[in-house]
Amino acid sequence: EAQVTQNPRYLITVTGKKLTVTCSQNMNHEYMSWYRQDPGLGLRQIYYSMNVEVTDKGDVPEGYKVSRKEKRNFPLILESPSPNQTSLYFCASSSGQLSYGYTFGSGTRLTVV
Amino acid sequence: AQKVTQAQTEISVVEKEDVTLDCVYETRDTTYYLFWYKQPPSGELVFLIRRNSFDEQNEISGRYSWNFQKSTSSFNFTITASQVVDSAVYFCALSVVTGANNLFFGTGTRLTVIP
Numbered sequence: 001e002a003q004v005t006q007n008p009r010y011l012i013t014v015t016g017k018k019l020t021v022t023c024s025q026n027m028n029h030e031y032m033s034w035y036r037q038d039p040g041l042g043l044r045q046i047y048y049s050m051n052v053e054v055t056d057k058g059d060v061p062e063g064y065k066v067s068r069k070e071k072r073n074f075p076l077i078l079e080s081p082s083p084n085q086t087s088l089y090f091c092a093s094s095s096g097q098l099s100y101g102y103t104f105g106s107g108t109r110l111t112v113v
Numbered sequence: 114a115q116k117v118t119q120a121q122t123e124i125s126v127v128e129k130e131d132v133t134l135d136c137v138y139e140t141r142d143t144t145y146y147l148f149w150y151k152q153p154p155s156g157e158l159v160f161l162i163r164r165n166s167f168d169e170q171n172e173i174s175g176r177y178s179w180n181f182q183k184s185t186s187s188f189n190f191t192i193t194a195s196q197v198v199d200s201a202v203y204f205c206a207l208s209v210v211t212g213a214n215n216l217f218f219g220t221g222t223r224l225t226v227i228p
Contacts, residue, residue: 040122043204044218045215101148101163101216103160106156
């Protein structure tokens with residue numbers, strides 16, 4: 001089954017403790033992206049990657065890092081999480097034909113206390 | 114710059130009523146794509162429809178229909194004979210060829226269907 005897999009689904013952590021949210025896709029897609037969803041703000045792009053070793057900032061990149069060492073994986077790294085990063089995070093991938101939109105993962109609900 | 118506006122924050126309807134969710138977009142690109150996604154209480158994003166800027170034909174899929182009007186920059190979504198399972202947050206989104214592969218989302222409309 002074609003899918004984007006994110007882990008974990010739920011995560012509660014403390015301020016300053018480094019964490020990684022993993023994302024993997026099995027569709028051989030070139031494009032991958034991370035979004036965060038906040039009430040009243042919709043979804044906003046954090047980072048995106050157009051191919052292996054090619055990443056760039058989205059609209060809200062502060063406090064996040066990403067890497068794309070393999071085509072299928074695109075982890076999101078929070079080096080020093082803060083409470084304002086409490087949010088619902090989605091990983092997504094696309095074939096590169098953006099007309100078809102993105103396939104989204106199931107989401108990761110992160111709480112930073 | 115791209116922008117999507119969903120002015121309706123929350124809507125409540127009684128089951129079997131029809132409901133229309135509004136979406137207004139802004140872009141200077143002539144080639145763009147419009148999408149609707151459904152987010153049920155479980156949280157995942159479910160793709161509903163895409164439409165490109167050159168195709169203004171309206172579309173119907175079962176109880177769902179979409180009205181795309183370039184003249185008013187709108188891409189509205191109508192649910193006919195609503196059901197409790199339609200309760201969800203609905204997002205309208207826009208992408209452009211020159212847009213760094215980004216999907217620009219509206220803020221969403223929370224639809225509650227009351228049995």
